Amino acid sequence: MERWRLDYIRGLRWLRRHRPVVALRYFERAVESASFSRYLPTASRPSDRSFLSSLFAYLGVALRKVGMRNRGHASLVEAVRLVKRGIPRRALLAGVNEYGMASQATEEADDRHAFYGIKLAHYIRSKRSQRLGTRAEIDMVAELIDEAWCELRNTIDLPRLSPVQKLRLFEKTLVVFPFMSVPEAMKRSDIAVDFSTGRRIGPADRCHCGSGLPYLWCHGRTPGTDEALIGRF
Numbered sequence: 001m002e003r004w005r006l007d008y009i010r011g012l013r014w015l016r017r018h019r020p021v022v023a024l025r026y027f028e029r030a031v032e033s034a035s036f037s038r039y040l041p042t043a044s045r046p047s048d049r050s051f052l053s054s055l056f057a058y059l060g061v062a063l064r065k066v067g068m069r070n071r072g073h074a075s076l077v078e079a080v081r082l083v084k085r086g087i088p089r090r091a092l093l094a095g096v097n098e099y100g101m102a103s104q105a106t107e108e109a110d111d112r113h114a115f116y117g118i119k120l121a122h123y124i125r126s127k128r129s130q131r132l133g134t135r136a137e138i139d140m141v142a143e144l145i146d147e148a149w150c151e152l153r154n155t156i157d158l159p160r161l162s163p164v165q166k167l168r169l170f171e172k173t174l175v176v177f178p179f180m181s182v183p184e185a186m187k188r189s190d191i192a193v194d195f196s197t198g199r200r201i202g203p204a205d206r207c208h209c210g211s212g213l214p215y216l217w218c219h220g221r222t223p224g225t226d227e228a229l230i231g232r233f
């Protein structure tokens, strides 16, 4: 048996014993070796696809259990891209908010997480290294985003806006970070177009990749802070 399948089975075993941290290590190693094998890029056989989909789904569950909810969410989206229906999709639907992010306890927390994710991604994209360096830098960025968030929340009646309106507002709200010199980085570089119709894909439209998920939940997803911090979007 391939190594990634063995790691997947070991991970499952630890997940069943309620040891998500150990399970996570096996699942991550499985994904790593699967992505170096011939499986991940093609995964053309239905049995390979469903095996990989389960791997991403359980990786997502383990990540959620250790508190990395948005990374867990990203992993579930990956699982649904491989196999559209079934457990991964149900797990995804059970924990998703109106932004297509991992849902939080309150609507305000959902808004705040979306704002944080967008602004942190802007900042990281503007950096040549594409990642955050020191603890001091992380604190500085978090503080600036927090200030901007408080001002926004106090000046605008957010509950009256739709998620799409809020996302637009968050995108264009300016947070001035020191050393950030690339204004183009403030714009999303990926405008999705459906080539069969020549139309721009709206947030609520089905994603162009065929996952069956709304674009806002799939390739148009806002990264959560736990993803942005490790530079994965």
Ligand SMILES: [Zn+2]
Pocket (backbone or CB within 6 Å): 207, 208, 209, 210, 211, 218, 219, 220
């Ligand atoms: Zn997609």
